[in-house]
Amino acid sequence: MEYIALILLPLLILLMLLVVFMSSHFSVLRRYLKYLLVFIFLLACILLFLEFNLAFILNLLLAGICLFGFILALSLERIYIYTLSGAALALSVVLNLFEKAALSELCAVMFYLILTIAIVKDIINEQA
Amino acid sequence: MQSDKIRAMLLVLVLVFVSALTHHYVFTQKGILSAGDWVHFYAEAGTTLANYSVYIKSQNFGEAMSLPNNWPFYLVASNLMQAGFSFDFFTRVFFLIPIVLFTPIFSFLAFKRISGNLYAAFFATLIYCFNTFFLKLQLDWLTYASIWWIFALLVYLVVSYSQTKRLVYLPIISLISAIGIVYELRIMLVVFAFFGIYLVFRLFAKNFRDFFLISCAFALGVLMHSFWLLPIFFGNMYSDVITYASSSIFPSFFNIVDVLLLRSYQWSGGYVFEPFIKQQVDTLLFIVPFVAMLGLYSRPKYTKFDKSILKPLLVSLVIFAFLAKQANIPGTQTYKFLFENVPLFSLFRESSKFIIIVAFCISVFGGIGAAFIKSKLTTKHRYLAGFFTLLFTFLMLLNSVHYIDSSVGDMTKGVSIPSEYIVLKNYLVKDNEFSRVLWYPFRPRFAYYSQEKPAVLISSVQNHIARNDLFNNKNRFNRFLDYSSIKYIVVPSSIQKEYKYAPDDTRIEIEGYKYYGSKDKYLSSINRNTGLKNVPVNDSDLSFFKNEDYFPNIYTSKTPLSLDYNLQNPDYIKYKMLTPYLYEIPIDELGDNDHIHFSDAYSSNWNMLAMEKDNEPQINDKQLKLTSDKHIKNKAGLNTYIVDSKWIEQVKATFKNPAIYIFYAPQSYLRIGSYISALLILITLLALFVLLSLGFFKRQNTHPDITSLEGEHK
Numbered sequence: 001m002e003y004i005a006l007i008l009l010p011l012l013i014l015l016m017l018l019v020v021f022m023s024s025h026f027s028v029l030r031r032y033l034k035y036l037l038v039f040i041f042l043l044a045c046i047l048l049f050l051e052f053n054l055a056f057i058l059n060l061l062l063a064g065i066c067l068f069g070f071i072l073a074l075s076l077e078r079i080y081i082y083t084l085s086g087a088a089l090a091l092s093v094v095l096n097l098f099e100k101a102a103l104s105e106l107c108a109v110m111f112y113l114i115l116t117i118a119i120v121k122d123i124i125n126e127q128a
Numbered sequence: 129m130q131s132d133k134i135r136a137m138l139l140v141l142v143l144v145f146v147s148a149l150t151h152h153y154v155f156t157q158k159g160i161l162s163a164g165d166w167v168h169f170y171a172e173a174g175t176t177l178a179n180y181s182v183y184i185k186s187q188n189f190g191e192a193m194s195l196p197n198n199w200p201f202y203l204v205a206s207n208l209m210q211a212g213f214s215f216d217f218f219t220r221v222f223f224l225i226p227i228v229l230f231t232p233i234f235s236f237l238a239f240k241r242i243s244g245n246l247y248a249a250f251f252a253t254l255i256y257c258f259n260t261f262f263l264k265l266q267l268d269w270l271t272y273a274s275i276w277w278i279f280a281l282l283v284y285l286v287v288s289y290s291q292t293k294r295l296v297y298l299p300i301i302s303l304i305s306a307i308g309i310v311y312e313l314r315i316m317l318v319v320f321a322f323f324g325i326y327l328v329f330r331l332f333a334k335n336f337r338d339f340f341l342i343s344c345a346f347a348l349g350v351l352m353h354s355f356w357l358l359p360i361f362f363g364n365m366y367s368d369v370i371t372y373a374s375s376s377i378f379p380s381f382f383n384i385v386d387v388l389l390l391r392s393y394q395w396s397g398g399y400v401f402e403p404f405i406k407q408q409v410d411t412l413l414f415i416v417p418f419v420a421m422l423g424l425y426s427r428p429k430y431t432k433f434d435k436s437i438l439k440p441l442l443v444s445l446v447i448f449a450f451l452a453k454q455a456n457i458p459g460t461q462t463y464k465f466l467f468e469n470v471p472l473f474s475l476f477r478e479s480s481k482f483i484i485i486v487a488f489c490i491s492v493f494g495g496i497g498a499a500f501i502k503s504k505l506t507t508k509h510r511y512l513a514g515f516f517t518l519l520f521t522f523l524m525l526l527n528s529v530h531y532i533d534s535s536v537g538d539m540t541k542g543v544s545i546p547s548e549y550i551v552l553k554n555y556l557v558k559d560n561e562f563s564r565v566l567w568y569p570f571r572p573r574f575a576y577y578s579q580e581k582p583a584v585l586i587s588s589v590q591n592h593i594a595r596n597d598l599f600n601n602k603n604r605f606n607r608f609l610d611y612s613s614i615k616y617i618v619v620p621s622s623i624q625k626e627y628k629y630a631p632d633d634t635r636i637e638i639e640g641y642k643y644y645g646s647k648d649k650y651l652s653s654i655n656r657n658t659g660l661k662n663v664p665v666n667d668s669d670l671s672f673f674k675n676e677d678y679f680p681n682i683y684t685s686k687t688p689l690s691l692d693y694n695l696q697n698p699d700y701i702k703y704k705m706l707t708p709y710l711y712e713i714p715i716d717e718l719g720d721n722d723h724i725h726f727s728d729a730y731s732s733n734w735n736m737l738a739m740e741k742d743n744e745p746q747i748n749d750k751q752l753k754l755t756s757d758k759h760i761k762n763k764a765g766l767n768t769y770i771v772d773s774k775w776i777e778q779v780k781a782t783f784k785n786p787a788i789y790i791f792y793a794p795q796s797y798l799r800i801g802s803y804i805s806a807l808l809i810l811i812t813l814l815a816l817f818v819l820l821s822l823g824f825f826k827r828q829n830t831h832p833d834i835t836s837l838e839g840e841h842k
Contacts, residue, residue: 078425079425082421082424082425085421086418086421089414089417089418089421092385092414093411093414096385096408096409096411096414097411099408101406101408101409104385104409105383105384105385105456105457106457108383108384108385108388109384109457109458111388111417111421112384112388112449112458113458115421115424115446116446118424118425119424119442119443119445119446122424122428122442123439123442123443125428126435126438126439
């Protein structure tokens with residue numbers, strides 16, 4: 001898993017840079033990549049929270065990706081955030097039915113993380 | 129609006145009726161409702177509970193009271209027991225009945241205040257009262273379960289105050305906070321953390337008046353506990369008490385699934401299984417996070433949500449859910465970091481205490497989610513909405529189905545005391561002399577103990593003095609028993625008559641020695657180490673040993689006490705235990721260079737002092753204290769005072785009719801603290817009375833509709 005994380009990380013960073021540079025030219029691309037980046041954020045969060053034995057600098061990068069993804073996720077429409085969280089919860093139920101407790105827990109973590117985004121978005125909206 | 133009130137009352141009645149029905153055992157069971165961690169006291173131990181003391185004589189070798197906040201309850205229990213009621217009666221009246229009846233009422237009121245919607249409040253109450261975590265708490269952790277109604281009531285009062293600005297809510301907040309601390313200190317700290325978040329948001333909203341007044345109300349509630357806060361913080365007791373807080377974290381039993389589902393990890397198929405073993409999650413329990421998510425989504429469009437509490441609820445849901453899953457993913461190291469670095473966090477060695485806040489937040493949003501579905505169905509077909517209401521109620525109540533048939537555990541079934549424990553209790557009660565009873569290897573639920581017959585746990589002996597040092601040497605072990613006033617050793621019955629149920633309804637018998645090994649091991653250990661003989665009790669499996677050579681609570685010798693040789697010419701002097709924290713020794717009893725041994729665990733707080741002899745000695749009077757260098761911890765871990773002739777002469781010269789006293793010093797702060805507590809409670813009650821009277825006269829002169837307790841949502 002650590003190797004996967006090590007390979008995945010630079011790829012994620014490259015992808016992010018690509019999106020940042022290209023999005024201003026291709027608005028359609030930006031719209032769809034936004035969702036992709038939210039998934040990347042979730043993946044980064046899970047990698048970070050599972051605490052893989054990564055070097056300090058890699059953890060820092062992961063944290064950066066998390067923060068970037070988090071800010072980006074806030075710009076998603078409310079209904080999509082809740083749909084995503086609903087999907088994670090549904091997946092958790094299904095995995096629990098098949099007695100895959102660890103995977104079900106992982107999906108519940110995703111549900112919790114997406115719900116956190118939704119809550120932060122709600123708080124910001126209320127503040128406004 | 130009137131019909132809304134009638135509907136609200138009907139819904140509350142339904143909730144209370146359902147709660148009473150599912151918990152019918154509280155009113156109908158004839159047996160003793162005691163299981164798991166919930167204690168039982170015999171009526172004969174009633175006086176032990178009433179001691180106006182911060183010192184517990186009845187446990188081990190005597191120890192500082194770890195949770196003196198419970199003391200008012202002990203006082204009430206003691207008075208009831210001395211008036212002829214049982215401890216079980218006290219348990220039902222002060223714990224179980226409020227949990228069963230008040231939780232639905234106050235949570236409904238709170239949810240109604242927050243959401244401004246009747247059905248959202250109804251569904252939220254169902255989630256809050258019938259989730260498996262709360263149901264499990266009611267099986268043995270009654271102090272925690274009691275905070276569920278206290279917390280709901282506090283939220284109701286705080287939100288009501290911020291909506292109506294009526295000052296009358298503030299003194300009630302203080303009093304309820306104080307009552308909450310009496311029930312369970314640690315959970316109240318979590319509750320205060322929640323209100324801390326609430327107050328921070330009040331500050332952000334620049335509502336300084338609310339921030340100041342609500343903070344003062346809570347602070348007043350805390351200060352009402354001066355009676356034990358003073359001895360702990362000023363009476364040199366803090367270090368003793370903090371040692372009871374665990375130095376290491378428990379394993380993490382609750383993961384994010386359990387937390388979001390408000391589920392006890394031991395719960396499966398409506399039953400509670402062996403602690404510390406995770407069970408398969410029932411799929412139906414996923415309804416709770418689903419409706420909560422829907423509630424979070426639909427809230428802005430659907431309800432008149434109270435603005436003042438919305439953000440605190442949202443933030444608390446995220447934070448407390450994160451804490452409640454302890455070291456499970458996500459963020460596995462955070463809990464450990466907080467445990468090691470944040471003051472008072474070490475009181476939370478496991479994370480289940482945070483779930484109360486998560487449960488409240490999820491219930492609020494879950495209620496709104498369910499009400500949202502109902503409203504959508506109403507627009508299509510009214511009957512469909514009614515069916516949904518019934519279905520949701522049924523699914524929530526399904527968790528408590530084994531409460532109805534009383535098969536979920538001994539708390540619902542009631543138990544009777546095994547006859548051998550009653551025989552043993554009667555025997556120990558008849559023995560008036562002070563001596564200790566060593567329970568080996570554990571103390572069962574119905575073991576008798578009192579301040580005259582303290583129960584010593586073998587684990588406390590091991591903490592007290594090195595185990596290897598003691599258990600590998602027969603003579604040393606025997607001397608230890610003698611010096612520490614241990615007269616009896618009891619090895620409990622081999623079967624601890626408790627049962628659990630498997631999903632297929634087969635009864636599993638739990639053996640008392642399951643975690644300790646075979647009983648023979650302990651019997652042979654006692655025979656090997658003491659040479660004492662087993663005395664049968666009522667033809668039962670309970671094994672009872674008597675050590676006739678034990679020493680009294682206070683004795684003297686000319687030489688220091690050692691476990692390596694017998695005490696030379698010990699003298700059983702006359703002494704009087706005035707209270708467990710104060711002992712009187714006539715001065716004539718003491719000779720030159722006497723070592724006075726007091727067989728309670730050594731603590732620097734045990735002071736020896738001389739005063740005028742009095743029937744009711746006052747510690748505040750003029751006194752002459754023995755210097756601390758003459759007070760030592762002896763080889764048995766007990767107190768020894770070295771009294772030389774010079775000090776005796778000084779005492780005789782100072783006082784006309786002196787006596788020597790051994791006194792637990794933090795106790796003197798209890799009196800001052802109690803005066804402060806009593807004064808604050810009186811002032812608060814007076815303020816409440818004045819505010820209520822003013823409100824009453826104001827209402828007489830204005831419009832009667834404003835009098836509604838429910839109030840109108842603003």
